[in-house]
Amino acid sequence: xxxxxxxxxxxxxxxxxxxxxxxxxxxxxxxxxxxxxxxxxxxxxxxxxxxxxxxxxxxxxxxxxxxxxxxxxxxxxxxxxxxxxxxxxxxxxxxxxxxxxxxxxxxxxxxxxxxxxxxxxxxxxxxxxxxxxxxxxxxxxxxxxxxxxxxxxxxxxxxxxxxxxxxxxxxxxxxxxxxxxxxxxxxxxxxxxxxxxxxxxxxxxxxxxxxxxxxxxxxxxxxxxxxxxxxxxxxxxxxxxxxxxxxxxxxxxxxxxxxxxxxxxxxxxxxxxxxxxxxxxxxxxxxxxxxxxxxxxxxxxxxxxxxxxxxxxxxxxxxxxxxxxxxxxxxxxxxxxxxxxxxxxxxxxxxxxxxxxxxxxxxxxxxxxxxxxxxxxxxxxxxxxxxxxxxxxxxxxxxxxxxxxxxxxxxxxxxxxxxxxxxxxxxxxxxxxxxxxxxxxxxxxxxxxxxxxxxxxxxxxxxxxxxxxxxxxxx
Amino acid sequence: xxxxxxxxxxxxxxxxxxxxxxxxxxxxxxxxxxxxxxxxxxxxxxxxxxxxxxxxxxxxxxxxxxxxxxxxxxxxxxxxxxxxxxxxxxxxxxxxxxxxxxxxxxxxxxxxxxxxxxxxxxxxxxxxxxxxxxxxxxxxxxxxxxxxxxxxxxxxxxxxxxxxxxxxxxxxxxxxxxxxxxxxxxxxxxxxxxxxxxxxxxxxxxxxxxxxxxxxxxxxxxxxxxxxxxxxxxxxxxxxxxxxxxxxxxxxxxxxxxxxxxxxxxxxxxxxxxxxxxxxxxxxxxxxxxxxxxxxxxxxxxxxxxxxxxxxxxxxxxxxxxxxxxxxxxxxxxxxxxxxxxxxxxxxxxxxxxxxxxxxxxxxxxxxxxxxxxxxxxxxxxxxxxxxxxxxxxxxxxxxxxxxxxxxxxxxxxxxxxxxxxxxxxxxxxxxxxxxxxxxxxxxxxxxxxxxxxxxxxxxxxxxxxxxxxxxxxx
Numbered sequence: 038x039x040x041x042x043x044x045x046x047x048x049x050x051x052x053x054x055x056x057x058x059x060x061x062x063x064x065x066x067x068x069x070x071x072x073x074x075x076x077x078x079x080x081x082x083x084x085x086x087x088x089x090x091x092x093x094x095x096x097x098x099x100x101x102x103x104x105x106x107x108x109x110x111x112x113x114x115x116x117x118x119x120x121x122x123x124x125x126x127x128x129x130x131x132x133x134x135x136x137x138x139x140x141x142x143x144x145x146x147x148x149x150x151x152x153x154x155x156x157x158x159x160x161x162x163x164x165x166x167x168x169x170x171x172x173x174x175x176x177x178x179x180x181x182x183x184x185x186x187x188x189x190x191x192x193x194x195x196x197x198x199x200x201x202x203x204x205x206x207x208x209x210x211x212x213x214x215x216x217x218x219x220x221x222x223x224x225x226x227x228x229x230x231x232x233x234x235x236x237x238x239x240x241x242x243x244x245x246x247x248x249x250x251x252x253x254x255x256x257x258x259x260x261x262x263x264x265x266x267x268x269x270x271x272x273x274x275x276x277x278x279x280x281x282x283x284x285x286x287x288x289x290x291x292x293x294x295x296x297x298x299x300x301x302x303x304x305x306x307x308x309x310x311x312x313x314x315x316x317x318x319x320x321x322x323x324x325x326x327x328x329x330x331x332x333x334x335x336x337x338x339x340x341x342x343x344x345x346x347x348x349x350x351x352x353x354x355x356x357x358x359x360x361x362x363x364x365x366x367x368x369x370x371x372x373x374x375x376x377x378x379x380x381x382x383x384x385x386x387x388x389x390x391x392x393x394x395x396x397x398x399x400x401x402x403x404x405x406x407x408x409x410x411x412x413x414x415x416x417x418x419x420x421x422x423x424x425x426x427x428x429x430x431x432x433x434x435x436x437x438x439x440x441x442x443x444x445x446x447x448x449x450x451x452x453x454x455x456x457x458x459x460x461x462x463x464x465x466x467x468x469x470x471x472x473x474x475x476x477x478x479x480x481x482x483x484x485x486x487x488x489x490x491x492x493x494x495x496x497x498x499x500x501x502x503x504x505x506x507x508x509x510x511x512x
Numbered sequence: 513x514x515x516x517x518x519x520x521x522x523x524x525x526x527x528x529x530x531x532x533x534x535x536x537x538x539x540x541x542x543x544x545x546x547x548x549x550x551x552x553x554x555x556x557x558x559x560x561x562x563x564x565x566x567x568x569x570x571x572x573x574x575x576x577x578x579x580x581x582x583x584x585x586x587x588x589x590x591x592x593x594x595x596x597x598x599x600x601x602x603x604x605x606x607x608x609x610x611x612x613x614x615x616x617x618x619x620x621x622x623x624x625x626x627x628x629x630x631x632x633x634x635x636x637x638x639x640x641x642x643x644x645x646x647x648x649x650x651x652x653x654x655x656x657x658x659x660x661x662x663x664x665x666x667x668x669x670x671x672x673x674x675x676x677x678x679x680x681x682x683x684x685x686x687x688x689x690x691x692x693x694x695x696x697x698x699x700x701x702x703x704x705x706x707x708x709x710x711x712x713x714x715x716x717x718x719x720x721x722x723x724x725x726x727x728x729x730x731x732x733x734x735x736x737x738x739x740x741x742x743x744x745x746x747x748x749x750x751x752x753x754x755x756x757x758x759x760x761x762x763x764x765x766x767x768x769x770x771x772x773x774x775x776x777x778x779x780x781x782x783x784x785x786x787x788x789x790x791x792x793x794x795x796x797x798x799x800x801x802x803x804x805x806x807x808x809x810x811x812x813x814x815x816x817x818x819x820x821x822x823x824x825x826x827x828x829x830x831x832x833x834x835x836x837x838x839x840x841x842x843x844x845x846x847x848x849x850x851x852x853x854x855x856x857x858x859x860x861x862x863x864x865x866x867x868x869x870x871x872x873x874x875x876x877x878x879x880x881x882x883x884x885x886x887x888x889x890x891x892x893x894x895x896x897x898x899x900x901x902x903x904x905x906x907x908x909x910x911x912x913x914x915x916x917x918x919x920x921x922x923x924x925x926x927x928x929x930x931x932x933x934x935x936x937x938x939x940x941x942x943x944x945x946x947x948x949x950x951x952x953x954x955x956x957x958x959x960x961x962x963x964x965x966x967x968x969x970x971x972x973x974x975x976x977x978x979x980x981x982x983x984x985x986x987x
Contacts, residue, residue: 071584081579104556137607138658183613
């Protein structure tokens with residue numbers, strides 16, 4: 038069988054990053070286009086990443102006291118009108134069910150674009166006394182937002198996510214929850230996805246429709262653009278008042294609760310691809326990689342080779358490593374290319390000479406380095422290498438990103454910065470006109486406030502700056 | 513705080529089983545009604561059961577070579593018309609999206625009632641050669657079937673389920689898959705849910721719309737009615753031909769694949785409730801119970817009691833037992849009632865005298881028996897008891913069911929049998945008229961063929977019987 042040159046089939050990552058992305062997601066069978074425009078089919082290899090993401094996040098949600106539940110997909114349209122900003126933000130993107138069971142419905146129903154309204158209506162029913170607080174519920178679900186321009190994982194009409202919805206007695210507790218979950222997301226992004234993120238508050242323009250304040254975590258992709266990888270929202274009493282979420286306090290008074298919500302989605306898979314991928318394809322961090330180690334036999338038909346490979350596989354499996362042994366009749370070169378494209382963190386090569394010498398070669402997908410290890414220590418060496426790859430990938434991404442954060446004092450500086458594929462820190466007076474002007478002139482948007490930094494003047498109008506903001510072009 | 517008599521708030525299980533069911537599901541906070549008619553909110557206590565069901569089933573699916581994926585919620589309406597029986601079966605129940613993104617859609621979209629059609633369309637695209645077979649994919653998803661009469665878990669317009677969809681080179685392999693997954697379901701139902709099931713083939717009338725043959729597992733509820741707890745379908749080449757699922761075989765010929773599908777849903781939670789529940793509320797089998805053990809301190813304010821309770825809790829937790837310590841200031845009696853209602857399999861009672869004597873009392877929810885155990889062996893005793901409860905619950909359900917399977921030779925016998933809350937085995941000639949007549953006269957339907965049994969004559973027409981069928985009223 039001819040050695041397939043996968044690399045030539047993937048567009049040049051330097052010259053055409055969008056096409057490189059499309060080539061990689063399709064060729065690695067992470068995803069395919071669904072029959073309805075803007076929908077995606079998450080194929081087994083992509084879904085296995087999502088399962089690992091779910092497992093890691095779900096454990097963190099439970100460790101912070103949250104429980105899972107499931108709320109209905111369909112929401113009465115009139116629910117959206119109860120919170121004025123919310124309806125303005127989401128109504129244009131909603132998919133609407135008008136007929137069911139062979140009849141026209143009396144009231145049209147929205148497919149959830151997000152579930153603050155339906156959680157709110159149920160919390161209103163369940164919440165009686167201060168003893169019932171806090172309510173800390175998360176759900177794993179599909180949501181739908183009808184988008185004009187779509188790309189697999191990044192922006193699709195339907196996607197999978199988790200949405201936490203909490204209710205608290207006081208403003209302090211709801212704010213604390215909002216910040217705590219932002220911290221959970223950050224720790225997860227860095228330690229599981231190996232993606233360094235910048236967390237901070239969003240501007241009024243960029244905040245969630247209906248929130249008092251939105252906090253986001255922003256990740257730099259290899260083209261220098263930003264990807265919003267997760268958000269948490271302090272909702273104040275906006276939804277409590279719209280949905281009558283009240284409780285009887287210790288002092289005998291009826292009070293409105295304070296609520297929060299927070300979510301991450303299958304976008305994270307897009308973030309993984311664009312934060313770590315290279316010309317050969319995916320580079321997956323071990324914690325979420327469906328397969329952590331692939332064993333490739335060299336001269337597989339030689340006596341003892343497959344037996345040794347199977348033995349190593351069994352040892353690794355027993356140690357909890359997600360390992361596969363490639364037993365197909367493809368050539369080693371073909372296998373190398375295929376598993377590199379699929380981003381498997383480690384490849385163990387085992388041939389007759391290695392076995393005779395008591396060695397194995399291990400190839401690292403992240404650094405493309407190959408080294409020799411003693412077969413007798415293979416499990417410990419592999420486990421240790423997986424940890425190293427995980428932390429090295431985070432460190433490499435951090436160095437890459439930090440080298441691409443620049444400062445600007447004026448519009449021209451912001452434009453130059455983002456044209457060069459950077460995040461740009463600049464002063465901003467706080468007015469919407471200046472924020473809009475930056476978008477129009479540079480195609481960059483305010484990602485988050487750069488916490489703890491102070492610029493003197495607004496890069497647009499020159500007036501006194503209220504905030505230092507990170508501007509970037511974004512997915 | 514007054515001791516609340518929960519039992520009096522639950523309708524009499526003997527006199528009004530449907531109301532008992534409704535009382536139990538609502539009072540134990542398993543579920544609530546959603547704002548849209550026919551929808552349910554699965555609350556944390558109910559969802560935790562579903563998570564345990566998912567975990568157990570998912571492990572079994574993966575052990576039998578299946579991978580998870582996620583296919584789109586929305587299906588073009590015209591897909592349903594491609595398989596003639598399928599559209600007839602599902603079109604009347606479909607919910608339809610006609611507007612999205614502020615515009616009327618060119619083609620209306622169905623919210624999936626089941627996904628054979630969309631899996632079929634993608635398999636057609638992915639399948640090239642015999643080397644790609646079998647395709648073994650499962651998805652965990654929500655589905656929607658617009659029902660006129662709904663009840664939480666049993667029949668709701670939206671529910672959660674898993675649906676496996678497989679494609680094979682030969683009829684034999686597809687049939688083998690269909691029967692293998694039926695076996696997986698049966699083993700799971702018996703060993704995890706402690707529900708004995710009868711598996712068998714369905715009649716033409718009762719089979720899945722579009723299948724060549726449907727196999728079901730039927731469980732007896734405490735009122736003697738049957739609940740279809742899962743089904744597997746051999747689809748032959750029906751969907752392969754409708755969606756052009758073809759492959760290039762070794763012999764160079766293009767051939768249609770053979771497909772199967774199989775699913776279980778959140779109905780299983782309804783089955784758990786009605787197969788095991790009693791006048792006090794839920795009785796949950798340990799494998800899927802969200803909480804397996806509750807520790808109730810007696811005279812909690814006495815020195816050393818809470819400390820000992822916390823110590824026992826920590827020991828059990830460490831051993832992997834799902835345990836909670838009820839530290840509320842409710843009375844022990846209140847706590848007993850509440851946790852019995854919630855169906856927690858074991859209750860450990862610990863008071864000053866028990867601690868002094870080195871003992872603990874353990875109450876079994878299934879048998880309502882209380883016994884004394886040595887505190888020093890508490891972990892081993894608890895683990896052993898959980899296993900005993902699990903197997904005793906299955907055995908008790910089996911004895912209960914087997915005592916309620918009767919035979920009938922004529923329509924009057926079938927009516928008498930089902931009126932008495934039994935499954936009735938009777939001969940059937942195989943014609944639709946006789947099957948319909950049984951439904952009209954007795955409100956019972958053909959559940960499955962009683963494998964290996966042979967009746968001489970049809971209970972309706974008296975002609976030669978083709979099958980022995982289990983008739984029952986069903987959920």
